[in-house]
Amino acid sequence: MAQREKKVILQMKNIVKYYDTLAANDNINLTLHQGEILAVIGENGAGKTTLMKILYGLEHPTSGEILLNGQPVHLKNAAQAISCGIGMVQQHFMLFDPFTVAENVVYGREPKKGLFFDVKAANDRIAELSRQYELPLNPTDKIQGMPVGLRQRVEILKVLYQNADIIIFDEPTAVLTPQEVHELLKTMKQLSVAGKSIIIITHKLNEVMEVADRAMVMRMGKHIADVNIEDTSVEELSFMMVGRQLIDKNIESLAAGEDVLRVENLTLAGNGLLPVIDHLSLHVAKGEIVGIAGVSGNGQSELVRCLFGLQKADSGTITVCGKNIFNRSVRNVRDAGVAMIPEDRYIWGSAREATIAETAVMGHYRSPQLSRNGVLYTKKIRGFAQELVDEFGVKTDNIQYKTGSLSGGNAQKLIAAREIRQNTPLLIACEPTRGVDIGAMEFIHDRIVEKRSAGDAVLLISSELTEIMKLSDRIYVMYDGRINGEFTRETVTEEQLGFLMMGGKKQ
Ligand SMILES: Nc1ncnc2c1ncn2[C@@H]1O[C@H](COP(=O)(O)OP(=O)(O)OP(=O)(O)O)[C@@H](O)[C@H]1O
């Protein structure tokens, strides 16, 4: 394309970043043109987020140089990056729920009338930006209760309000529904047409192919390649990222055994007019992976919370291996033989301040192998943590480091490893591969299949239809707090599944 003639807006030259002895960025060069969408891709721990933190002033490079429009800049903090026209759409949204859209967008940079916050000017400006960039939002709506896709839109408006020319997105689609992803990619294209330059980090190569002009591939802190999207393919990109060919395996159903999990007539009233979970019944047998497909917000999260003892339901029955676990504590549920990979690893899967070794046993340290009468066997705990890290390829130099020092995907791998390795009769896996690279995804999928082939039961909740369809022996579709249909591995089609997810009825 005409890419080469476009103006170079940003250059990052020979960027090196060390954490102790680890080179998170090892001599990286990045060029960005005006109006371009550049995808930065690579395995978990490759150094993508580190590079973007340097560009946004959140981390300082050990050495190297940043040029904006040919001029060297020293970005000491995010405020300085913003004043240089660099914006970042935060992944963990930092919005104030009780405030309106406009109040959030202008926060810290409020238009003033005399000494006072000029609400009307703020509302007008946000309405204008939202029209200009086709980001439908009502400036006076409250954030409270907004779906993730809209919250992200508010974050984008914030960056536009700050007049950013360069916009960084670090895994923006990981938390979105397919429809929201579609809209976000459209927005990115509109922004690029309007002259904004965009950097997007994602593990989803189909998104790269759809939206990006160019891709930069990183591996283990190093710059591997720059490619034009026109000249490449998903296969080539994935090969460059992981350095090997990934094979699509066929998974065959086993003869399912007796039920491990039985849920009958589960009901959770919630605060609204309609129940959040409405007389829901399901079962998962030994040797079965059962997927729950559904547009997020149809009661899946609440279902998991009720199953795992994190929320009290109103009525119904839940049994695991014949034991009643209805409205029992998390500890009782775990003792009955349930492990769970949580949907948000930072809210209840780990603590950033805890060490990796501590995270590796969180929720399980009472087991007789790891402690007795409240006394922890430190050596055994470290041994177990090291085993998990080695087996699942969690990239870290030392398990005594804080969990927060792991890259996003590596934190996810650690938590998935911990829960799979409990060898419980039932594993509840919520978004088990969120944020992990394609190689690690294959690995985690293999472990889950292995678990069910060993005779355990797996309940899989995922917003990735490809993941549900690949792994599940049976699939329930959840809609409006109810089961709206059921498929087997043999009978499922993507069209039918999508139709039921939107509330359609099975023929
Ligand atoms: N604050 C820190 N202290 C020590 N090591 C760190 C710190 N931040 C990042 N690292 C290490 O730097 C490497 C690169 O991490 P980074 O977060 O940039 O990876 P990433 O490419 O974004 O991975 P992911 O796809 O998993 O998000 C990792 O090995 C990580 O453990």
Ligand SMILES: [Mg+2]
């Ligand atoms: Mg990252």
